[in-house]
Amino acid sequence: MKNIVYAIHGFRGRAEGGWRPWLKQTLQTNEVEVHLLQMPNPNAPIQSEWLEELTLQFGQPQTNKFLIGHSLGATTILRFLEKEQFSTPIGGAVLVAGPTLYPRIVDVKSFFTKPFDWKMINSNCKKIIGLYSTNDPLVSIANAKELENNLNCKLKIVDGYGHFSGEEGHTNLPIAIELLNEIMD
Numbered sequence: 001m002k003n004i005v006y007a008i009h010g011f012r013g014r015a016e017g018g019w020r021p022w023l024k025q026t027l028q029t030n031e032v033e034v035h036l037l038q039m040p041n042p043n044a045p046i047q048s049e050w051l052e053e054l055t056l057q058f059g060q061p062q063t064n065k066f067l068i069g070h071s072l073g074a075t076t077i078l079r080f081l082e083k084e085q086f087s088t089p090i091g092g093a094v095l096v097a098g099p100t101l102y103p104r105i106v107d108v109k110s111f112f113t114k115p116f117d118w119k120m121i122n123s124n125c126k127k128i129i130g131l132y133s134t135n136d137p138l139v140s141i142a143n144a145k146e147l148e149n150n151l152n153c154k155l156k157i158v159d160g161y162g163h164f165s166g167e168e169g170h171t172n173l174p175i176a177i178e179l180l181n182e183i184m185d
Contacts, residue, residue: 001064004033006057010071010097010165011108012043017174018070018166022039026177032184039076047110051083061086063107063126066184067093068176070164071139074098074130081124082117092127092183094176097139097164099137100146105138118150122125127155127183131175133161154182 005027007020015036024034037057040049054076058065067090069077074095081093102112121128128151132144144155156179162168 001062002031002033003064003066004035005066005068005180006035006037006054008037008054008067008069008073008076009042009068010073011045011105013070013073013165014038014042019170019176020070022172023068023176026146026172027180028071035113039073043107045072045081045108045110047076047113050111051079054080055083057065061088061090061124063088063091066091066180068096068180069098070096071098071156072108072111075108077098078116078121079111081121085120086124089124091125092129093125094129094131094179094183096173096176097133097136097148098130098143098147099139100143101140103138122152127182129156129179131164131178131179132157133164134159135161138162138163 009015020036023037027034039053067077075098077093130144130147147153148155164170165183
């Protein structure tokens with residue numbers, strides 16, 4: 001069965017921004033189907049709208065389906081994985097600079113009105129890897145530690161990647177391919 005990857009941008013992002021187009025092109029050369037999801041109202045995101053869009057695009061959870069999210073896209077993945085018990089867990093998720101603690105940005109508060117259901121997230125996803133940078137100005141390493149303390153996941157902490165955004169010059173992200181390949185094996 002062919003692997004399918006769904007990529008979700010973050011706050012104020014867009015599907016075709018940053019490293020996501022490169023990710024799609026690179027994965028497609030390896031026979032992976034890739035969908036870059038454009039989330040509604042990226043400048044004023046509302047959790048329920050983002051979850052509705054992800055649910056609509058993702059369809060039925062299957063072990064050959066994988067998620068990768070950047071920043072608020074990673075938080076959206078966690079909220080998606082906790083919303084109900086799946087009959088079949090998804091193959092895995094890569095969370096790039098995903099905030100898990102209440103962020104400083106007030107515009108995303110609807111995503112942080114309740115604690116995460118870590119148990120449900122674990123049961124709905126076979127493999128999870130968190131990718132964080134030591135010099136991220138928006139999402140601290142404390143968020144990575146929150147993942148590590150609550151999920152059966154792997155962390156990859158790197159130096160010098162900031163927030164992994166296109167505005168910082170990240171138009172390709174080979175480490176993301178490496179981590180996706182790890183969870184797709």
